[in-house]
Amino acid sequence: MEEMKFDKSVFFDMSYGMYILGVMDGERPTGCVVNTVFQITSEPSVVAVSVNHDNYTNGCIKKTGMFTVSILSESAPQEVIGTFGFKSGKDTDKFASVPYTMNEAGLPFLPDNTCGTLTCKVVDSAELSTHTVFFAQVIGGVRRAAGDPMTYSYYHKVKNGKAPKNAPTYLKDEDIPKTAPAEKWVCGICGYVYDGSQGPFESLPDDWKCPVCGAPKEMFKKQ
Template sequence: MNLSTFFDMTYGMFLLGSVKDGKPTGCIVNTAVQISNKPPLLSVSVSHNNYTNSVIKESGLASVNILAQGVSMDVIRTFGFQSGRDTDKFASVPYIQTADGLPVLEDGICGWFECKVRNTVELPEYTLFILEVFECDRLGDRVAPMTYAYYQMVKKGGVPKNAPAHTLPEEEGGRPAGPKYVCSVCGYEYDNYQGPFEFLPPDWKCPRCGAPKSAFVIKT
């Protein structure tokens, strides 16, 4: 099996929230997907190690916040790389709580869903939650959603240790991969770890000298 095949799957980025004793908690997931139109259902896979997993099971409730491209990286660092067991993740982030106490971010999102758990499927390391949406809305301003590819390539984000996404060492087909690209102006070598050079957006610039993407050549 060439496990790097999983790298070409497309995902959004979400803050999955829940509530325990009135106190909100949450984590970053990339696995939320609509699985039914009538009724409106989402599924999301969450590691057994995530505190949010147990809180969703206890409350039977979850919010799904669709992260926007412009979301602060602090939000991803706070919710993706710390545990709600040890930290009040919401201490430094503007949010509101719905009537059910579910957390909804005030900005950095395209929209949000309030959901109740319809059923769960236990997998060896993850729980697949099937969530029924009972309320949802978009923020007033139309902004582009953040994709997992954008997060990895443009925002240079890492992979939380509990994520179901594959990560591989280079020698087993992980990032970096493909040819090396080098800036013909300043000699900066593009670090493929952020994704293949070819997939970078057209307005990407050399992080050292600011030369345009077109100034890069394949290293021979």
Template sequence: MDITALYQLSYGLYVTGVKTPSGYGGCVVDAVAQVSAGERPVIAVGSMKNNFTNERIKAEKEFTLSVLAGNADPFIIANFGFQSARNADKWVNAPHTVRDGLPILNDAVSYVRLRVNDLKELATHTLFLCDVTDAWKGRNGNRPLIYGDYQRDMKDAAMAAFKAFLATRD
């Protein structure tokens, strides 16, 4: 098996927003797909079992997805993808709005609000099957960020931005 064949599958990049006992959490996810359309669209989200976000989605059953733009600030990806909301307030570092009790990134292409309808535990991830309870466009008129483009063009900048961020806290 040539596992690199899987690199040809396409994904976007998203930031989830979920409630925590002390505020809000969430993380970067690429494992997102609309798996049914029509009147009741369903979106599948793959969430790592040991992430705080996973725990909070199971507890709250509701979360948002902010669709990142191709010109997203690499720090936003570092902030939400390189640290855990178990020990950091990620949203304090990111311009955001709280809509109907859940946070969304101001600089996103669009948004969906999801309610967990079903889940399946996989080896490392939980697959959440979610109903779309709201959806709306954002202010960022750019094209959505493609995961492969992030890997190729933005990953180093995200790592540098996170390093600089950590240095300001030393």
């Protein structure tokens, strides 16, 4: 029998959105980027989200049983995704650099560059080997006119973004087909492509850092 083919880049054709989970860590707001929110029932309205066991946000959801989902629009800056998707609330105060509002349930959400926000209460969960899938009833929803929602595919293709190891959709470099012939300097952590605004990459100072995730210059690779 022929060996089963498994081209992992097939996952790039699955469609997802881009979201920021907002949670409370005691008195402090925190959260992270996820692409794995989807609605699973209508009455009651229940969504599911998959959160890595190592993400600080996971423990906060388990403690409080509540979270918000801010739906990122295409206008969301890379810095927001860099802060919420590549740094941890363990050692970073993420909301210190991103404008936020507290809702009536006492949870943080992003009012800017988002199409809307759901407020969710956990009703069940499933533990997988690396992730917890939380099932949560949507108890509040606000819609904002902020352009089109950002899809995961838009994030990859237009924003040139990557997903870190904790994202369920993470792919190793060798699983991604190489297509780009033009030379560019790409951050090995978050996928940011140096825009050349400060001169040639080679002449940037040694202490220069990725403007999105803060990775040092040596983490950039020429492609």
